[in-house]
Amino acid sequence: MPIKIPNDLPAHATLEAEGVMLMTEDDAIRQDVRPLRIALLNLMPNKERTETQIARLVGATPLQVELSLMSLSSHTPKNTPAEHMLAFYRPWDVVREEKFDGLIVTGAPVELLDFELVTYWRELSKIFEWTRSNVHSTFAICWGAQAALYHFYGVPKYSLDQKAFGVFRHKNLKPSSPYLRGFSDDFSIPVSRWTENRREDLPKSSGLEVLMESEEAGLCLLQDAEKRSLYMFNHIEYDSRSLGEEYWRDRNAGKPIHLPKNYYPNDDPHAAPENRWRSHAHLLFGNWINEVYQTAPFDVRDIGRRSVMGDPIRHAS
Template sequence: MPIRIPENLPAQNVLTQENIFVMDLARAGEQDIRPMEVGILNLMPNKIETEIQILRLLSNTPLQINIDLIRIDDQVPKNTPQSHMDDFYQPFSQIKAKQYDGLIITGAPLGFKAYEDVTYWTQIQEIFDWAQINVQSTLYLCWAAHAAMYHFHGVVRDIRPTKLSGIFEHAVLAPTNELMRGFDPYFFAPHSRFGNIPEAVYAKTPGIEVLAAGSECGAYICATTDKRQVFVTGHPEYDADTLLQEYIRDSAQSSETAIPVNYFKADDPSQEILVRWRSHGTLLYTNWLNYYVYQVTPYDLTTLPKHSYSI
């Protein structure tokens, strides 16, 4: 089944060329089912690239999904045309009266900033709390995962002395959890961050289970036992060359930039990229949509259970 995205969104041409079924609003209206309602709060600088990456992972499901692209009010994009934001994104103030089956909050390049120093921290806190009332399950990625742990549980992340960048091996720690269904016992996924929360901190936080972790990168996938919150500390959505582009960008700023680990063949930037994470990234999103959203969300979203995890 397709994902329904705004008409003329640049991602549509890319996904169509990849033989991914997308449809516009008019055609979606002819479908006699209740589609899943999924919002994407995109905090990444290059929003068009991130849209394509996430929409690609959401597409591998038999469910019809309506997508809303959401932005924080009054935030001016630095790397995305304002016209794109005006045409395809809805300010949070305009959708806050709506309920969603699922919400994805992306990472953001804010690794060194204290949360309170983030210009839109107050708005993010409002969205976090709003989601606990109006969303069945929220998927927090990278920076958003750490920010949610701070907001809801008072957990302050550590700042690593060097950036965690590369493709790391993870072990499935909870093989019977539906989010891990179909995963190999060991799998790879990209990370790109300075922030870190020790695995033991997640494990001792009430109501949270560590589902997958790596010896080098620590906790990777954690979730609340009620399936309402999923914390993913890496970037399963990354394209093959995303870490390469980050490495080129960072190298231009510092000659001491480390080569992403396990990313290039023989860890040599002149050699090919080893792509080893796509299947598990797709499976993670498919399982989230099926078992954490579709299987448990009410038909009438106005009857969503109300939860609050704030400290």
């Protein structure tokens, strides 16, 4: 079954051209299933690009998914037209009474700031707490993952002397994980960050488990099985051009930046990069969606009541 997104969302035409199955509101109503409700808290500056990247991966599942775009109530984006935000996003204050099967939290261009100095940190902390009662499973990416780890477990982040930037080889540390079903033992993932988290800071009693790691780029993917949470520090959702656009953006602005490693053929920034992570991106998001489907209550109102009611009713098809 396809993904349901607004017909006039800019991502719609791109995904349709790529062959991603899309669904209208009328078609969704005719199908006798409850769609998975997945919210996207999009903190990236190029919101349209991120919407497309996430919808492309979430929409590849055979399940019916309803993607809701969520924004912060206390922060006004500078790089996205107000018309776009009003047309497609709902502030957290508006949706906070609703429940979702899944929440994706993206990265944000604030990673060199202390968490408490981020202008919307107080609201984001409230959103993290809200996920305990209103979200069945959370998937946080890059700075969003670092922020969640700091909020829930007190795990610090560290600035790097040089930006971790490029496509790096990673190891599958737990092939038996439902999230890594079908993964190779060794695979590539894009990395773009000025900070890192360290394995030795993970509290031993936290339930956090390392699923992916890179010898060169460090920690990549953690899970907290009890809280049904995934923390991805790298950008497996990136499309083929993302690292290149970041490189040319910073270079043209006169900012210190090196060529993304293992990205351009022969390190030629004018050559078309080869995407070596696309299949694993689809695998990871597909496995996450499937795990959400298998474990979420059939009645969305029961989300957050697991500790009171025991194991949730399985999601009926």
